[in-house]
Amino acid sequence: MVYITRKEHFNSAHRLFREEYSDEENLRIFGKCSNPLWHGHNYVLQVTVKGELSPVTGFVMDLKVLSRLIDEKVLQQLDHRNINLEVAFMKGKLASTENLAIGIWEELEPGVCSSGSILHSVRLEETENNIIEYFGNK
Amino acid sequence: MVYITRKEHFNSAHRLFREEYSDEENLRIFGKCSNPLWHGHNYVLQVTVKGELSPVTGFVMDLKVLSRLIDEKVLQQLDHRNINLEVAFMKGKLASTENLAIGIWEELEPGVCSSGSILHSVRLEETENNIIEYFGNK
Amino acid sequence: MVYITRKEHFNSAHRLFREEYSDEENLRIFGKCSNPLWHGHNYVLQVTVKGELSPVTGFVMDLKVLSRLIDEKVLQQLDHRNINLEVAFMKGKLASTENLAIGIWEELEPGVCSSGSILHSVRLEETENNIIEYFGNK
Amino acid sequence: MVYITRKEHFNSAHRLFREEYSDEENLRIFGKCSNPLWHGHNYVLQVTVKGELSPVTGFVMDLKVLSRLIDEKVLQQLDHRNINLEVAFMKGKLASTENLAIGIWEELEPGVCSSGSILHSVRLEETENNIIEYFGNK
Amino acid sequence: MVYITRKEHFNSAHRLFREEYSDEENLRIFGKCSNPLWHGHNYVLQVTVKGELSPVTGFVMDLKVLSRLIDEKVLQQLDHRNINLEVAFMKGKLASTENLAIGIWEELEPGVCSSGSILHSVRLEETENNIIEYFGNK
Amino acid sequence: MVYITRKEHFNSAHRLFREEYSDEENLRIFGKCSNPLWHGHNYVLQVTVKGELSPVTGFVMDLKVLSRLIDEKVLQQLDHRNINLEVAFMKGKLASTENLAIGIWEELEPGVCSSGSILHSVRLEETENNIIEYFGNK
Numbered sequence: 001m002v003y004i005t006r007k008e009h010f011n012s013a014h015r016l017f018r019e020e021y022s023d024e025e026n027l028r029i030f031g032k033c034s035n036p037l038w039h040g041h042n043y044v045l046q047v048t049v050k051g052e053l054s055p056v057t058g059f060v061m062d063l064k065v066l067s068r069l070i071d072e073k074v075l076q077q078l079d080h081r082n083i084n085l086e087v088a089f090m091k092g093k094l095a096s097t098e099n100l101a102i103g104i105w106e107e108l109e110p111g112v113c114s115s116g117s118i119l120h121s122v123r124l125e126e127t128e129n130n131i132i133e134y135f136g137n138k
Numbered sequence: 139m140v141y142i143t144r145k146e147h148f149n150s151a152h153r154l155f156r157e158e159y160s161d162e163e164n165l166r167i168f169g170k171c172s173n174p175l176w177h178g179h180n181y182v183l184q185v186t187v188k189g190e191l192s193p194v195t196g197f198v199m200d201l202k203v204l205s206r207l208i209d210e211k212v213l214q215q216l217d218h219r220n221i222n223l224e225v226a227f228m229k230g231k232l233a234s235t236e237n238l239a240i241g242i243w244e245e246l247e248p249g250v251c252s253s254g255s256i257l258h259s260v261r262l263e264e265t266e267n268n269i270i271e272y273f274g275n276k
Numbered sequence: 277m278v279y280i281t282r283k284e285h286f287n288s289a290h291r292l293f294r295e296e297y298s299d300e301e302n303l304r305i306f307g308k309c310s311n312p313l314w315h316g317h318n319y320v321l322q323v324t325v326k327g328e329l330s331p332v333t334g335f336v337m338d339l340k341v342l343s344r345l346i347d348e349k350v351l352q353q354l355d356h357r358n359i360n361l362e363v364a365f366m367k368g369k370l371a372s373t374e375n376l377a378i379g380i381w382e383e384l385e386p387g388v389c390s391s392g393s394i395l396h397s398v399r400l401e402e403t404e405n406n407i408i409e410y411f412g413n414k
Numbered sequence: 415m416v417y418i419t420r421k422e423h424f425n426s427a428h429r430l431f432r433e434e435y436s437d438e439e440n441l442r443i444f445g446k447c448s449n450p451l452w453h454g455h456n457y458v459l460q461v462t463v464k465g466e467l468s469p470v471t472g473f474v475m476d477l478k479v480l481s482r483l484i485d486e487k488v489l490q491q492l493d494h495r496n497i498n499l500e501v502a503f504m505k506g507k508l509a510s511t512e513n514l515a516i517g518i519w520e521e522l523e524p525g526v527c528s529s530g531s532i533l534h535s536v537r538l539e540e541t542e543n544n545i546i547e548y549f550g551n552k
Numbered sequence: 553m554v555y556i557t558r559k560e561h562f563n564s565a566h567r568l569f570r571e572e573y574s575d576e577e578n579l580r581i582f583g584k585c586s587n588p589l590w591h592g593h594n595y596v597l598q599v600t601v602k603g604e605l606s607p608v609t610g611f612v613m614d615l616k617v618l619s620r621l622i623d624e625k626v627l628q629q630l631d632h633r634n635i636n637l638e639v640a641f642m643k644g645k646l647a648s649t650e651n652l653a654i655g656i657w658e659e660l661e662p663g664v665c666s667s668g669s670i671l672h673s674v675r676l677e678e679t680e681n682n683i684i685e686y687f688g689n690k
Numbered sequence: 691m692v693y694i695t696r697k698e699h700f701n702s703a704h705r706l707f708r709e710e711y712s713d714e715e716n717l718r719i720f721g722k723c724s725n726p727l728w729h730g731h732n733y734v735l736q737v738t739v740k741g742e743l744s745p746v747t748g749f750v751m752d753l754k755v756l757s758r759l760i761d762e763k764v765l766q767q768l769d770h771r772n773i774n775l776e777v778a779f780m781k782g783k784l785a786s787t788e789n790l791a792i793g794i795w796e797e798l799e800p801g802v803c804s805s806g807s808i809l810h811s812v813r814l815e816e817t818e819n820n821i822i823e824y825f826g827n828k
Contacts, residue, residue, distance in 0.1 A: 002512045002516070002548050004545070004546055004547075011178060013177050029332075033218060035218050035220070038178065040151040041149055042266075053510075058512055058513045064445065093334070096329075096333065096335055098335060129282060130280075131281035131282075131322075133281070133324075134279070138277075140792070140824050142788070142821070144820065145820075145821070167608075184821075196783070196786030196789045236610055237605070267560070269598075270556050271557070276553070287730060289727070289728040313771070315703050315770040316730005317701055317731070318732040358725070370471070375467070408416060408419075409416070425592060426591055427590040453592055453632040454563065454566075454592005455594050456593050456679055496590055541561070570746075646748030648743075650692050682695075682753050685693040686693070
């Protein structure tokens with residue numbers, strides 16, 4: 001079993017808030033991250049996949065294939081987008097980095113699985129000091 | 139003459155567009171950066187000041203003082219804000235990183251000057267691959 | 277279960293040595309790290325906490341709260357301090373990065389626990405090439 | 415149990431290809447990485463070792479000793495070398511980063527073991543976006 | 553006048569040597585960098601362009617256009633190539649990072665000029681510790 | 691004229707204070723950096739040298755030679771040392787990063803000059819946010 005990781009980037013806008021709360025209540029809970037006029041981040045995404053080596057290629061999974069899968073399933077939905085308003089898999093969810101990491105896992109898992117590998121983790125840096133990691137529903 | 143640099147960070151939303159153009163025209167010129175629902179960045183700001191060393195402190199300018207000046211004049215206006223809608227010194231300007239760097243220079247210059255030093259440059263990374271530097275009006 | 281990490285920094289002086297050994301003996305075992313007149317580092321600390329997501333906030337634990345906890349329990353004791361002479365939880369211990377990571381774990385664990393989350397790991401970089409990680413007493 | 419990591423670097427040339435395939439077939443499978451005239455990388459290697467703390471030194475294993483072991487067993491074979499043509503432990507293997515990480519594990523494992531510690535992982539970055547990690551044959 | 557920088561990467565093989573010298577003589581002068589079986593690097597390229605801001609876009613030069621120019625003129629010749637054997641603009645030259653930076657300048661200068669901006673510098677990192685910068689023939 | 695930079699690291703202890711002032715006065719001026727029991731840093735040093743290319747080597751100056759010069763003249767005095775107490779060229783000076791950069795320039799300048807090149811700048815990072823650069827006495 002070998003673990004391979006592909007690192008990608010996307011830049012998005014978001015806001016932390018609950019619709020049923022007032023702006024004051026959201027400010028109390030989420031601080032400046034609840035600004036109603038949005039703010040944004042350069043997210044750094046690391047996707048780790050594990051599996052046996054292919055005897056033909058010496059790869060777990062071609063990292064270019066993994067990169068393309070991440071682009072199709074994740075980056076095209078998120079990059080230069082508003083996470084609260086434009087991302088189908090985040091509809092109705094709080095736009096926390098935790099929920100975003102779980103959502104990205106669910107977008108990627110079927111494609112990694114059908115390639116014959118196992119999705120191991122999704123790691124998401126909102127800033128270089130704030131990092132979320134999700135290992136699936138276990 | 140010695141040069142000192144303070145590095146700071148802020149996270150903002152913005153959009154590249156001209157009000158007088160249609161969304162299609164803005165898309166043609168600015169690409170996905172013109173998304174009407176915003177996107178954002180973790181900006182990295184480096185402010186460089188030059189001057190003679192103080193014989194008392196061995197400093198050009200106390201970097202904690204420079205950090206406080208950047209916080210008061212720049213970060214409080216920009217961090218977790220919408221650059222197009224909420225930042226006084228960007229009103230009526232295109233929210234390009236170039237214009238942002240020039241605006242930050244103008245916000246900082248009087249304070250650096252009145253501390254007895256010379257503002258040398260404002261360097262702004264929008265992403266780690268896109269960097270703007272401004273050395274003042276010369 | 278989701279994992280969240282907060283990265284912090286502190287700058288300290290230390291020395292590797294055993295009081296019962298001569299300077300020569302300490303030099304033989306610890307090399308230049310035993311210099312009796314001290315040396316120091318910019319330590320990079322990463323604290324990882326795991327737990328379920330709060331249905332209210334979408335957070336495992338508010339990273340600002342974790343940051344404040346690290347500041348109160350760890351940074352105020354260590355930053356700009358002499359690890360051998362000034363840090364209560366290191367009294368009587370060798371000031372190795374290993375012991376420092378274990379000590380930081382013990383300072384943080386009660387606070388993380390009483391917030392309803394689980395402390396997963398303490399990762400400490402002494403330099404970018406020398407890294408220690410501790411997952412608790414198991 | 416504490417985990418310690420030493421980071422090292424080496425610069426090598428390599429090529430991804432199978433001898434029994436034509437250049438066209440290799441190009442189809444491995445893309446530009448199969449260029450017959452080679453290309454190369456600045457590899458970043460992280461070796462993680464785990465164990466109990468020595469009561470004498472407060473170390474799991476002296477990181478200078480680990481660094482020397484990596485130098486003798488790995489860097490002297492790989493640094494400024496052609497991985498396909500000059501590295502004994504890669505003879506007859508595809509020069510994928512996966513195989514390289516497994517090979518480095520096998521070169522290091524006896525030395526770490528005889529020092530009384532346990533080799534935990536070998537992590538190899540081919541580029542900052544492509545990362546392989548191996549935890550041994552389990 | 554504002555300065556804009558685009559950062560790009562390429563991975564190549566090379567060798568430092570003079571054809572008219574023996575392998576021993578090359579080894580004496582260039583050390584392990586003269587290995588006849590090649591080695592390679594992940595080069596980091598930073599291209600800085602200066603100019604006035606366009607009143608339409610707020611840009612000195614669209615960084616996507618600069619990125620495309622670097623790709624066409626430089627990366628397609630260098631990435632996953634052997635610098636000594638496959639790069640037209642390095643024919644007959646020693647493959648030092650200095651000569652490579654000068655060669656990249658000459659490849660880029662006409663395109664930057666015809667875009668209405670001024671090429672200011674080419675900065676090339678061979679490793680993170682070895683950096684070359686060229687400001688043109690002045 | 692081409693510019694070459696070598697990056698090196700050293701880890702030292704220091705304290706900002708004036709002997710003629712009380713601890714309270716030093717605390718008022720220098721803050722926690724005046725702690726009488728020291729603190730320390732992982733300094734990052736970048737030395738830039740400029741010159742014409744040698745027609746034999748294609749180098750301005752062999753970066754391994756520059757690295758050795760920095761090691762002999764600077765690192766051996768500073769690494770794992772107390773800057774206030776053990777570094778000859780800092781005797782009687784405030785241990786600010788500014789004074790340290792000037793001192794390093796003076797240690798290196800004769801050796802760079804006698805190699806036939808010109809010392810262009812000494813850049814010293816005390817932390818990743820606090821950076822000093824010195825271009826000589828002009």
